[in-house]
Amino acid sequence: ARLPVPIMVPSAESFRGKRSVQELRDDGGMKALDKLLFDAEEKPIQGLLNVADIDTSKRVNAKRVVSGIPDLDRAIGGFVGGELSVWTGKRGEGKSTLLSQILLDAVNQNHAVCVYSGELPKEQFKLALLQQAAGYLYTNRREDKYSGRILFDVDPKVVPHINEWWDRRLFLTDIRRKNAHDEDSILKTFEYAHRRYGCDTFLVDNIMTAELKDEAALGFNRAQSAFTGRLVAFAKRFDVHVHLVAHPRKTQGA
Numbered sequence: 001a002r003l004p005v006p007i008m009v010p011s012a013e014s015f016r017g018k019r020s021v022q023e024l025r026d027d028g029g030m031k032a033l034d035k036l037l038f039d040a041e042e043k044p045i046q047g048l049l050n051v052a053d054i055d056t057s058k059r060v061n062a063k064r065v066v067s068g069i070p071d072l073d074r075a076i077g078g079f080v081g082g083e084l085s086v087w088t089g090k091r092g093e094g095k096s097t098l099l100s101q102i103l104l105d106a107v108n109q110n111h112a113v114c115v116y117s118g119e120l121p122k123e124q125f126k127l128a129l130l131q132q133a134a135g136y137l138y139t140n141r142r143e144d145k146y147s148g149r150i151l152f153d154v155d156p157k158v159v160p161h162i163n164e165w166w167d168r169r170l171f172l173t174d175i176r177r178k179n180a181h182d183e184d185s186i187l188k189t190f191e192y193a194h195r196r197y198g199c200d201t202f203l204v205d206n207i208m209t210a211e212l213k214d215e216a217a218l219g220f221n222r223a224q225s226a227f228t229g230r231l232v233a234f235a236k237r238f239d240v241h242v243h244l245v246a247h248p249r250k251t252q253g254a
Helices: 021-038 070-076 096-110 122-134 159-166 183-197 220-238
Strands: 007-009 041-043 083-087 110-116 137-145 149-153 169-172 198-204 242-245
Touching: 083 096, 083 169, 083 220, 096 110, 096 122, 096 159, 096 198, 110 183, 122 149, 122 183, 159 169, 169 198, 183 198, 183 220, 198 220
Parallel strands: 083 242, 110 169, 110 198, 198 242
Antiparallel strands: 007 041, 137 149
């Protein structure tokens, strides 16, 4: 692979049963060596594919995770491995809530999910998912006596069933660990979740909370782009789907 010249590989038949080039020369002379070269086939360079040889059956029949939103699934055909989806929108418009529902649908389809949530403590993350998993039939509405805010409490009777349902199929990176927000650490944890537990659906929520590699040298925007590229490479390497939450830039006058 290091040589810039064509590499010729002779066939086994060209050796005429001999174990080495020396034996072939001793038996047939230089003409036998000439034939060895003339009958050789050029070894294709790495990285160049003949389109006619590409097998598309695996891609057509690829395992997909549907979102549970009929119009979206009809439009994109579900979330396929080897791809990355970017979700954006203003703060508070429901990106995390929508993605939580998509992740719960993935669990319901027997897929394993791993999440990096850079802002929420683990208890708050689980409480929010519990409310969505329980649904309105198993949540109780109440008003907080201190703030007046409307809260929804999950019926304690269903919590064990929900825990059993998503056990070993829903994982959260521990942001309390040292370097937990470092992009290398996030990718390393994601890779372990895939290899150890078969996770094939991942969420980075959100890229603004990640500690980006070489941000000082590259600048935030280029470092952000580089991390996104690494997530794309991760998705392709392991044939998984990555969801990435990114806040839009503030436009002038906004």
